[in-house]
Amino acid sequence: MKLAIVNDVLLITEALRRVVANTQEHEVIWTASSGEQAVQFCAENRPDLILMDLIMPGMDGVEATRQIMQQTPCAILIVTASPEDNTSMVFRALGAGALDVAATPVLSGSAASDATLLAKIKTVGRLIAADLPANGAAAKVSPSYSAAPTQQEIDTLVAIGASTGGPIALAKILRTWKPPANAAAVIVQHIDQAFSSSFASWLASQIDFPVDVIEDGGQLQPGRILLAKTNDHVILDDNQRLRYRATPVNYPYRPSIDVFFHCVAQHWKKKAVGILLTGMGRDGAAGLLAMRMAGKLTIAQDQKTSAVYGMPRAAAETGAAEVILPLEKIGTILNTKVKKTA
Structure with missing residues (x-):
């Protein structure tokens, strides 16, 4: 290079x-x-x-x-x-x-x-x-995990993937939307594990709302925002717990958004929203398509507001995104679609 x-x-x-x-x-x-x-x-x-x-x-x-x-x-x-x-x-x-x-x-x-x-x-x-466009669509990454029972207190899971430009984009969205008591949010941001805990603290300071890192074996938390914290991939296991897996080892994106999105598509039987934000590469596009095929709402950030229009572009090109929105509208649609239930 x-x-x-x-x-x-x-x-x-x-x-x-x-x-x-x-x-x-x-x-x-x-x-x-x-x-x-x-x-x-x-x-x-x-x-x-x-x-x-x-x-x-x-x-x-x-x-x-x-x-x-x-x-x-x-x-x-x-x-x-x-x-x-x-x-x-x-x-x-x-x-x-x-x-x-x-x-x-x-x-x-x-x-x-x-x-x-x-x-x-x-x-x-x-x-x-x-x-590079010549590489075509990202290879499908479909971890074969057992179907899992869902937690009764959570009826909506919001899965957000971000890479290059992600920290500012995440802060902007989460200033306008917070998960209600019946929803949980999981963020997969491409960031070195050495900075994940300090990133969670920084993000919390930007949005005035707690952000917790995901511990291996931890559960989805109603009304909370959880952040992947290692270079391994975060998945949902058959006990509805969040765990880290090293495979696929040679995947360049770590932690992989695709891996988690595929997991949501396969195993989360209630409502879910997948959001793919700014970033280089194609990670998340295949997983977002799987979520859309599973009947989940899928959103990609638009080109104008993306720091790098790589991952959202891949989602748009493959039809993975049901809705393509500027960054400032994503929080608005979440407030409309993810509401507190009685």
């Missing part, structure tokens, strides 16, 4: 260049020392992937990501020192269109930190390949 590096510290830029140079499949085509330069250079010579710092003088990485995704969109991986200490900026960058986040490899050279960064770059490469 053709990579670009954006960092205002020359030593860090060189450290990142060294990591990339140690591979044969990647090359650095330009470097930038500011967000302003990154926007300009990307317009002149768009790379496959940008390694973007967060904190820089002038235009920071969040704003640079936002402008690049609006003007000359490409894959962006946030690479910054101590991302756990800057979670608010991390999630704003993810909401602006960044795919993932990684800590900056130490300058002294650490095999572990280098390997972590290279693994994320490899994953992004797989996502880019999966996003």
Whole structure:
């Protein structure tokens, strides 16, 4: 892949260049020392992937990501020192269109930190390949789990899948809709498990409503929002409990929206709503189609309001989405369709 590096510290830029140079499949085509330069250079010579710092003088990485995704969109991986200490900026960058986040490899050279960064770059490469139209529809992922009894107190399950740009999109929806006492909401957001708990806290702070991470073996909670928290896939087992499974191992999307949506289509016999939001690739489209075929309401975000119109586009192209809506209308339809029952 053709990579670009954006960092205002020359030593860090060189450290990142060294990591990339140690591979044969990647090359650095330009470097930038500011967000302003990154926007300009990307317009002149768009790379496959940008390694973007967060904190820089002038235009920071969040704003640079936002402008690049609006003007000359490409894959962006946030690479910054101590991302756990800057979670608010991390999630704003993810909401602006960044795919993932990684800590900056130490300058002294650490095999572990280098390997972590290279693994994320490899994953992004797989996502880019999966996003190409020539690949066709995503392979159907149908986990064969036993049918499960439903909880009597929950009559509607809202399943939401999101990827690139998802944090901001989720916050906007959940500011206008909260699950009533007879409904449960499950969110599958593509995010590294190292940040899932802090993402749940950040999202809760944005919507002024609790967001709980899903523990292995936990149950759906009436009136609550639950968030997948590991790189494994979340499923419903035959006791109506939420569990994590590593398979399919080679699926590039982790946790997979398709896996959970298929589970809802197969095993949730009451009302359900499937929502597929902004994101690169095709994850969720096949699962959303399965939900629609099972008689569930299915919604995809429209192109204009999507940070990256990949997953919703795939849903629209395959007929998986019964309704295609701008982001601001999704909360409105949920308030109409998911009501408290006596």
